[in-house]
Amino acid sequence: MAIKTNLPDLTPASQRFKQEIILPSGGFSNPIAFPGGKFIVYPWDMATSEWMVTAPRTNELTYMVQLVSRLSHLSTEVVKTMVSSELPLIVMVARALTFPDSKVEYVATCPYCRTNQAKVALQIPNALQKISEKPAGYTCDTVTLPVSKDVITVKPATVTEQEAARNRPEKFQKVLGNAEASALAAVRTVGGGVPDTQDELVKWYRALSPTDSEFLVTEIAKLNPGVSTSIKHVCDNQACQREFTYELNLTTDFFRG
Ligand SMILES: [Zn+2]
Numbered sequence: 001m002a003i004k005t006n007l008p009d010l011t012p013a014s015q016r017f018k019q020e021i022i023l024p025s026g027g028f029s030n031p032i033a034f035p036g037g038k039f040i041v042y043p044w045d046m047a048t049s050e051w052m053v054t055a056p057r058t059n060e061l062t063y064m065v066q067l068v069s070r071l072s073h074l075s076t077e078v079v080k081t082m083v084s085s086e087l088p089l090i091v092m093v094a095r096a097l098t099f100p101d102s103k104v105e106y107v108a109t110c111p112y113c114r115t116n117q118a119k120v121a122l123q124i125p126n127a128l129q130k131i132s133e134k135p136a137g138y139t140c141d142t143v144t145l146p147v148s149k150d151v152i153t154v155k156p157a158t159v160t161e162q163e164a165a166r167n168r169p170e171k172f173q174k175v176l177g178n179a180e181a182s183a184l185a186a187v188r189t190v191g192g193g194v195p196d197t198q199d200e201l202v203k204w205y206r207a208l209s210p211t212d213s214e215f216l217v218t219e220i221a222k223l224n225p226g227v228s229t230s231i232k233h234v235c236d237n238q239a240c241q242r243e244f245t246y247e248l249n250l251t252t253d254f255f256r257g
Pocket residue numbers: 110111112113114115235236237240241242
């Protein structure tokens with residue numbers, strides 16, 4: 001070999017710097033691929049940065065699946081068996097492996113007095129809280145609606161289930177928003193009974209009181225394993241000092257930076 005290097009050996013850096021993490025879902029959606037929630041993340045590379053510039057972005061979820069597939073060296077078929085809410089974490093970890101000092105900066109505005117707060121710089125993902133981690137042997141969560149007292153079992157939806165919910169028939173698109181369709185993809189039983197059809201589930205959902213339907217969608221969002229992008233603030237303005245939550249926008253645009 002003509003090259004004279006100080007490297008001890010020529011193992012690819014992607015192998016040396018890869019990191020094993022435990023998925024917040026515990027891997028319940030595919031225990032064979034992710035035993036005990038174990039998942040290997042490879043560092044962000046320049047080829048991925050280049051790919052991001054040209055990749056078609058017609059569908060945000062498909063785009064995220066392809067990105068996670070690149071960063072995990074897993075096929076898109078396997079990535080689609082993951083719980084969709086934990087895909088952003090993989091991207092954040094991969095970026096942190098390559099850019100350990102990278103931070104996201106933002107200026108929040110108090111919703112009450114409109115005062116701009118001091119600039120915040122957060123290290124991603126370490127500064128973000130993991131939410132709704134699932135225990136070993138997890139099967140489902142239970143939600144009781146406040147008005148009807150209907151008892152619902154909920155299991156966070158996989159990418160495949162989310163895709164089906166978002167590509168719903170036109171008749172459902174007219175009556176359900178994306179957030180509602182995504183939430184319903186996680187509903188497994190109502191009062192102990194499995195819905196016979198999607199029609200039946202949607203009919204039930206639309207009959208719920210506004211209090212119950214709002215509660216259901218909000219609770220399901222909280223049960224999705226991943227990292228929290230809601231950051232609590234107390235207003236800097238001494239005359240205000242009210243508490244508010246800032247929503248960090250971690251869409252794929254963030255990861256392009
Ligand atoms: Zn304020």
